[in-house]
Amino acid sequence: MDVTLGLLDQLPSSDGGGGVPSGGSTTMRSILTGSKSKEDNNKNTMVVSTEVTSSYPAVVDDESLDGLELGLGLSIGGGGLKSKTAVTGGWSQYARILTAKDFPTTLVSEPNNSCSSSSSVNIPNSSASGTKRTATDSVSPPNGTSVVGWPPVSKAHRMPNLANQMKSPTENFISKSEQNKSKNRTVGIKDYSDERNGTANKKYRSVKVNMDGTLIGRKVDLNAHTSYEMLAQTLHEMFFSKWPSKEAVKPSRLLDGTSEFVLTYEDKDGDWMLVGDVPWEMFISSVKRLRIMKNSESNELASRCEENSERYRD
Amino acid sequence: MDLDQKRSRSVDRVDSVDPDSSESTRTCPFPDEVLEPVLSLIDSHKDRSSVSLVCKDWYHAERWSRRHVFIGNCYSVSLEIVAGRFPKIRSVTLKGKPRFSDFNLVPEDWGADVHPWLSVLAEAYPFLEELRLKRMAVSDESLEFLATNFTEFKALSLLSCDGFSMEGLKAIATHCRNLTELDIQENGIDDLGGDWLSCFPETLTTLQVLNFASLNSEVSFNALEKLVTRCKSLRVLKVNRNINLDQLQKLLLWAPQLTELGTGSFTQDLVTRPVADLETTFGNCKNLLTISGLWDINSVYLPIIYPACVGLSFLNLSCAALRSFELAMVLMHCKSVRRLWVLDNVGDAGLEAVGSWCPLLEELRVFPADPFDQEEVAGVTESGLISVSQGCPKLHYILYFCHQMTNAAVATVVQNCPGFTHFRLCIMNLGQPDYLTNEPMDEAFGAVVRTCPNLQRLAVSGLLTDLTFEYIGKYAKNLEILSVAFAGSSDLGLKYVLGGCPRLRKLEIRDCPFGNAALLSGLTKYESMRSLWMSACNLTMNGCRVLAKEMPRLNVEVMKDEDSEDSQAHKVYIYRTVAGPRRDAPPFVLTL
Numbered sequence: 001m002d003v004t005l006g007l008l009d010q011l012p013s014s015d016g017g018g019g020v021p022s023g024g025s026t027t028m029r030s031i032l033t034g035s036k037s038k039e040d041n042n043k044n045t046m047v048v049s050t051e052v053t054s055s056y057p058a059v060v061d062d063e064s065l066d067g068l069e070l071g072l073g074l075s076i077g078g079g080g081l082k083s084k085t086a087v088t089g090g091w092s093q094y095a096r097i098l099t100a101k102d103f104p105t106t107l108v109s110e111p112n113n114s115c116s117s118s119s120s121v122n123i124p125n126s127s128a129s130g131t132k133r134t135a136t137d138s139v140s141p142p143n144g145t146s147v148v149g150w151p152p153v154s155k156a157h158r159m160p161n162l163a164n165q166m167k168s169p170t171e172n173f174i175s176k177s178e179q180n181k182s183k184n185r186t187v188g189i190k191d192y193s194d195e196r197n198g199t200a201n202k203k204y205r206s207v208k209v210n211m212d213g214t215l216i217g218r219k220v221d222l223n224a225h226t227s228y229e230m231l232a233q234t235l236h237e238m239f240f241s242k243w244p245s246k247e248a249v250k251p252s253r254l255l256d257g258t259s260e261f262v263l264t265y266e267d268k269d270g271d272w273m274l275v276g277d278v279p280w281e282m283f284i285s286s287v288k289r290l291r292i293m294k295n296s297e298s299n300e301l302a303s304r305c306e307e308n309s310e311r312y313r314d
Numbered sequence: 315m316d317l318d319q320k321r322s323r324s325v326d327r328v329d330s331v332d333p334d335s336s337e338s339t340r341t342c343p344f345p346d347e348v349l350e351p352v353l354s355l356i357d358s359h360k361d362r363s364s365v366s367l368v369c370k371d372w373y374h375a376e377r378w379s380r381r382h383v384f385i386g387n388c389y390s391v392s393l394e395i396v397a398g399r400f401p402k403i404r405s406v407t408l409k410g411k412p413r414f415s416d417f418n419l420v421p422e423d424w425g426a427d428v429h430p431w432l433s434v435l436a437e438a439y440p441f442l443e444e445l446r447l448k449r450m451a452v453s454d455e456s457l458e459f460l461a462t463n464f465t466e467f468k469a470l471s472l473l474s475c476d477g478f479s480m481e482g483l484k485a486i487a488t489h490c491r492n493l494t495e496l497d498i499q500e501n502g503i504d505d506l507g508g509d510w511l512s513c514f515p516e517t518l519t520t521l522q523v524l525n526f527a528s529l530n531s532e533v534s535f536n537a538l539e540k541l542v543t544r545c546k547s548l549r550v551l552k553v554n555r556n557i558n559l560d561q562l563q564k565l566l567l568w569a570p571q572l573t574e575l576g577t578g579s580f581t582q583d584l585v586t587r588p589v590a591d592l593e594t595t596f597g598n599c600k601n602l603l604t605i606s607g608l609w610d611i612n613s614v615y616l617p618i619i620y621p622a623c624v625g626l627s628f629l630n631l632s633c634a635a636l637r638s639f640e641l642a643m644v645l646m647h648c649k650s651v652r653r654l655w656v657l658d659n660v661g662d663a664g665l666e667a668v669g670s671w672c673p674l675l676e677e678l679r680v681f682p683a684d685p686f687d688q689e690e691v692a693g694v695t696e697s698g699l700i701s702v703s704q705g706c707p708k709l710h711y712i713l714y715f716c717h718q719m720t721n722a723a724v725a726t727v728v729q730n731c732p733g734f735t736h737f738r739l740c741i742m743n744l745g746q747p748d749y750l751t752n753e754p755m756d757e758a759f760g761a762v763v764r765t766c767p768n769l770q771r772l773a774v775s776g777l778l779t780d781l782t783f784e785y786i787g788k789y790a791k792n793l794e795i796l797s798v799a800f801a802g803s804s805d806l807g808l809k810y811v812l813g814g815c816p817r818l819r820k821l822e823i824r825d826c827p828f829g830n831a832a833l834l835s836g837l838t839k840y841e842s843m844r845s846l847w848m849s850a851c852n853l854t855m856n857g858c859r860v861l862a863k864e865m866p867r868l869n870v871e872v873m874k875d876e877d878s879e880d881s882q883a884h885k886v887y888i889y890r891t892v893a894g895p896r897r898d899a900p901p902f903v904l905t906l
Binding site: 147148150153 | 500685742824
């Protein structure tokens with residue numbers, strides 16, 4: 001358990017399951033390549049042991065996969081260190097989905113030993129670690145499943161656990177897009193997430209972040225942050241890195257309500273709250289997702305909160 | 315050209331024919347006055363396509379009488395071509411992304427944006443009345459454009475679309491004065507409030523279909539109630555989970571004429587009303603054919619729907635976490651149900667009840683309550699499926715998610731129900747063999763294709779070798795749609811399928827060891843198909859390039875991701891088209 005956490009801490013992941021913009025990724029990769037040589041063997045072993053016992057909590061952090069994968073000499077599905085599709089992460093040599101290829105009784109022969117073949121049966125789609133565009137590939141598969149899009153259940157038919165049969169509509173659906181009143185139509189990264197990740201798995205806490213006015217949704221690993229300031233810093237890098245000079249969006253100002261934007265979050269009960277009011281620990285245990293709102297709307301949020309609480313009083 | 319001009323043309327032609335010649339030498343014995351009314355009765359687009367191929371007169375008569383155009387792949391044709399051929403369209407159906415986009419295999423910004431279509435539609439068909447979209451990217455601007463540019467617009471249906479928010483719906487509600495249908499299903503949007511329902515004007519009374527079950531937003535119940543009250547023709551009402559039972563009861567009092575009902579949360583916030591009252595209200599809805607929703611329903615409230623179950627044709631319990639005995643209780647009242655959707659936590663016992671109580675059942679879908687459940691304690695097994703097949707001989711559509719299956723069980727099932735048209739079996743553990751014999755599941759699907767001559771759609775799963783595909787290619791003569799994942803041993807598998815299955819239209823494959831040789835073996839087949847999807851197989855860019863070169867009327871699109879080698883073709887989407895390569899392809903989609 002600790003190991004996995006430790007691993008994640010190593011990587012200042014801003015984007016557990018999603019695409020990383022070019023700015024961010026170079027930072028990531030330099031860290032990863034730097035660390036891989038000395039750490040990989042140890043890490044691999046350690047991670048592997050957790051992998052085997054737990055259900056792939058680290059899968060979701062694609063950056064960590066990057067690091068591991070490069071370190072291992074993979075023989076299954078290709079010896080290519082470069083080929084990420086061959087095996088999507090070092091751990092997969094030891095702990096991957098058993099597929100047709102694994103069953104000795106079958107007539108299946110292992111066809112691919114070259115890089116060019118995608119022995120994708122392993123983890124085909126999450127191979128897009130750090131991939132920007134095929135953000136779909138980097139969907140953090142929920143606990144226990146290592147394959148994106150499997151089982152093939154569409155959005156409308158993904159039910160929460162029976163235990164979660166509360167009247168909280170947002171918990172029901174694994175939403176695919178994060179467009180909230182967005183006007184821009186840019187070809188950009190789309191982030192997918194499985195809401196179950198946010199609630200079920202404490203070792204890796206990734207939540208979606210959306211900003212009003214952008215199509216691009218991102219993901220933040222909360223466990224990789226220890227304070228509101230750190231979070232604000234990360235968000236600033238994610239969303240406002242293009243506006244270096246804009247005073248209004250300095251990280252600190254995101255939190256204090258003086259900037260044009262306000263950081264809000266949705267908690268377990270489905271209510272939208274302003275970030276920063278509760279202690280950090282309490283915050284990360286109840287947050288489900290984040291939204292960077294334009295300031296005018298936060299007033300609406302405040303009044304709607306009041307409205308909601310009145311309604312339930314009846 | 316208008317009808318009179320056409321008539322005079324054909325009259326001229328008839329006159330110019332030697333009056334002594336026999337009927338058979340005329341190109342078309344029917345004058346347009348006869349032909350067009352007859353053709354206008356034909357709805358099926360497949361039939362209309364056939365009609366248009368008979369002769370030139372029929373082609374023209376058909377194109378003038380066509381009111382609805384169905385475009386199964388928005389990139390297969392350009393709207394200019396459509397508008398040129400069909401001048402009088404009132405209704406358009408458009409489908410966009412490949413089906414695997416439902417499972418996150420297609421990047422969000424892949425395309426299928428409806429906006430370019432809307433711009434041309436506004437010019438070509440300003441009196442457009444209906445628009446039905448499936449898997450298209452629809453923005454708020456598009457919805458606003460739609461609402462404001464088509465004065466006669468009546469019906470909007472969005473199935474599995476994304477990109478819009480409540481703002482777009484507000485525009486529709488505000489501007490479409492004659493709206494009869496607003497149907498939103500299975501969308502991947504995150505709606506954060508914005509009460510669009512209140513935007514329907516007081517003057518709107520024409521609504522017949524309102525489905526917002528898949529939207530999370532809180533709507534004003536007051537506005538909804540008023541809307542339901544004044545729309546006397548409302549026949550389909552599907553609310554979202556935020557509407558509770560008390561509110562539903564009020565709505566049903568105003569709309570007992572409903573034929574399709576989607577409830578909200580089937581509980582009361584406070585117990586304000588005895589169950590008997592609610593039961594009476596449901597009993598007054600004598601025309602109900604479909605019930606869905608039923609979130610949070612439990613044993614206490616279950617009896618409320620019994621009076622409505624008598625004439626029920628479709629019961630959708632896929633949002634209701636019923637246990638087996640609760641399902642049995644409901645089904646006792648549903649003798650005439652033909653379509654049933656349930657969650658797998660009803661278990662095999664629940665399915666036994668299905669077999670016992672629903673002799674007229676034609677379609678069953680069993681969804682996993684917890685698809686990612688690693689414990690695998692819950693769910694259904696092969697015995698549940700067998701029970702259903704024993705009790706429901708008319709069963710022809712099955713979608714079944716399970717954790718285990720045997721070859722023998724599937725063989726038994728198809729023996730009991732040889733009329734299968736849709737057989738979609740999903741053994742959720744990848745590459746799982748027959749759990750009793752440990753053999754591959756080849757014989758199961760072999761039995762399906764051999765025993766069911768009407769099979770149109772097949773989805774396979776479990777441990778499968780090339781033998782499965784040999785069977786499919788050999789026996790599945792009517793197969794149109796095939797979905798394959800994590801199966802096969804070599805190129806032969808795909809070759810068998812491409813070499814057989816004469817009616818294949820859609821083939822979607824992921825994570826199979828099929829390579830270029832297999833892809834190219836189907837060279838001549840792809841133009842008779844709508845599309846082929848292959849992801850995470852063994853295709854290379856070179857193989858795809860060869861295909862693209864040989865078959866210029868196909869779009870061979872490769873989606874690149876940074877991690878795959880340059881030579882690999884990680885995701886390939888191939889489809890026939892008369893519109894040439896896409897002009898709106900994002901940078902990661904390469905058309906070869």
